[in-house]
Amino acid sequence: MARVIIRSLNKKFDGVHAVKDVNLEIHDKEFVVLVGPSGCGKTTTLRMVAGLESITSGEILIGDRVVNELPPMDRDIAMVFQNYALYPHMSVYDNMAFGLKMRGFDRIEIANRVQVAAEILGIQEQLQRKPRQLSGGQRQRVALGRAIVRHPQVFLFDEPLSNLDAKLRIQMRVEIKKIHVRLGTTAIYVTHDQVEAMTLGDRVVVMKDGVVQQVGEPLELYNEPANRFVAGFIGSPAMNFATVEVANADGALWARHEGIRIKLPARIADRLRRYLGEKVTLGIRPEDLRVASSSDTADLSFDSVVEVIEKLGSEILLDVKVGPNTMVAAVEPTVKAKIHDRLRLALDPDRLYFFDGTSQAAI
Ligand code: ATP
Structure with missing residues (x-):
């Protein structure tokens, strides 16, 4: 042994x-x-x-x-x-x-x-x-x-x-x-x-x-x-982070910040309920963001402005501004985007991460 x-x-x-x-x-x-x-x-x-x-x-x-x-x-x-x-x-x-x-x-x-x-x-x-x-x-x-x-x-x-x-x-x-x-x-x-x-x-x-x-x-x-450190260290490009407030509206729980308003599915809402009214860290991996189509609901997407475009062949990395936050989206190589374009990005609610605003432990 x-x-x-x-x-x-x-x-x-x-x-x-x-x-x-x-x-x-x-x-x-x-x-x-x-x-x-x-x-x-x-x-x-x-x-x-x-x-x-x-x-x-x-x-x-x-x-x-x-x-x-x-x-x-x-x-x-x-x-x-x-x-x-x-x-x-x-x-x-x-x-x-x-x-x-x-x-x-x-x-x-x-x-x-x-x-x-x-x-x-x-x-x-x-x-x-x-x-x-x-x-x-x-x-x-x-x-x-x-x-x-x-x-x-x-x-x-x-x-x-x-x-x-x-x-x-x-x-x-x-x-x-x-x-x-x-x-x-x-x-x-x-x-x-x-x-x-x-x-x-x-x-x-x-x-x-x-x-x-x-x-x-x-x-x-x-x-x-x-925790947030591991989330940011593992994965390339690194996970995007934004500070959001957990809010209650229209009978649902929301993660809100300038430029972001995401309706939380029940499974996540249960975990986040005790943070109501508080700030937590939202994490989204670049590969979990995609360009929204007309069928994507407004509750699970947000507007961004393209700042940098990196064409890697198998995918395109878009550096985008979402409100005051900069995020990276790894999108399909077929996406046609230009610098300064407004782009609506959609996310998968099952691929959202949340971290305690103080301890940064995963919620
Ligand atoms: P790296 O990838 O740069 O080698 P590491 O993660 O392997 O970093 P260590 O080399 O184990 O880190 O060092 C951990 C800490 O201990 C650092 O703050 C380093 O400055 C300190 N340290 C390492 N060796 C000594 C030494 N011989 N004397 C004093 N401090 C040391």
Whole structure:
């Protein structure tokens, strides 16, 4: 069993409380991604699991062992870094073999393991080269190979794709996923890129200011964000937000603000009734807005003015002004709109999000 359990984990650097009471259970064979903006504490958390950073308080278990006091070497983990950390004077083969040699494996076992890893990664032809003779993508494969040959209980990835160009990142992302499917090794992966997190993670842990905001499967985070931060962080382009007042009129509940007057369906109205007369945050994803047709009711649409048009091929992103708010609508590529056009946008009442005006927790 190679699960990882993190209990009440804290890290304080001089004046900074970088990781605050983090609790996580990563199951055997699971791929968990820690994601959040710069400074949220994700790297520090990973480094504590690796043993590269001391723990201020709390407990980390790998398998069934508490590893708090164990040096990295004895934790049965393999880490892949952003900067590859390859030895420049060694060949690819020796880079991959090095960790095994240090641990006293015999020559034949090492050769077998390097061969298998090289095959998985498609770098059999490069084994005799030096790192400087490789492309960025090939170097990252060697770094992955060095981790794979160790047969560790857990892989730890620290932004391994950050130094690659956009196209290569996507390619390597797919390869990492395939390697995980093939080897089934428990993995913890740190990134600031929410798309990477969503595509790689069986579950994703969203962090902010050292605190775990939500843990869930990718679609769970997208469809049911726990708070405004997660709602705005997951999804691209980001969710639109507007402050609205919850009002009662004509026997129904409404979300109102300058330029917005949305009749709330019964299911949502029940949840929002206790906010009557108060301000809450309304969230609408760009992809849940569309250009209204004559059959759309006035209660579930609003007027906007087009400010910017971005044609992406598969869709068009419209930056629009709705009253004092700016919103983004991701609409069909066939929509004909010009800057300064007035456009009526319709929304799906089942795809509205509301957040408490003070705590910003999902309502
Ligand atoms: P990034 O994506 O920029 O690496 P992160 O989310 O991984 O960010 P951490 O690197 O874990 O965040 O840092 C969390 C907080 O701890 C930050 O405020 C950072 O400045 C602080 N911090 C990290 N390492 C140290 C250190 N060695 N000494 C002092 N403060 C540190």
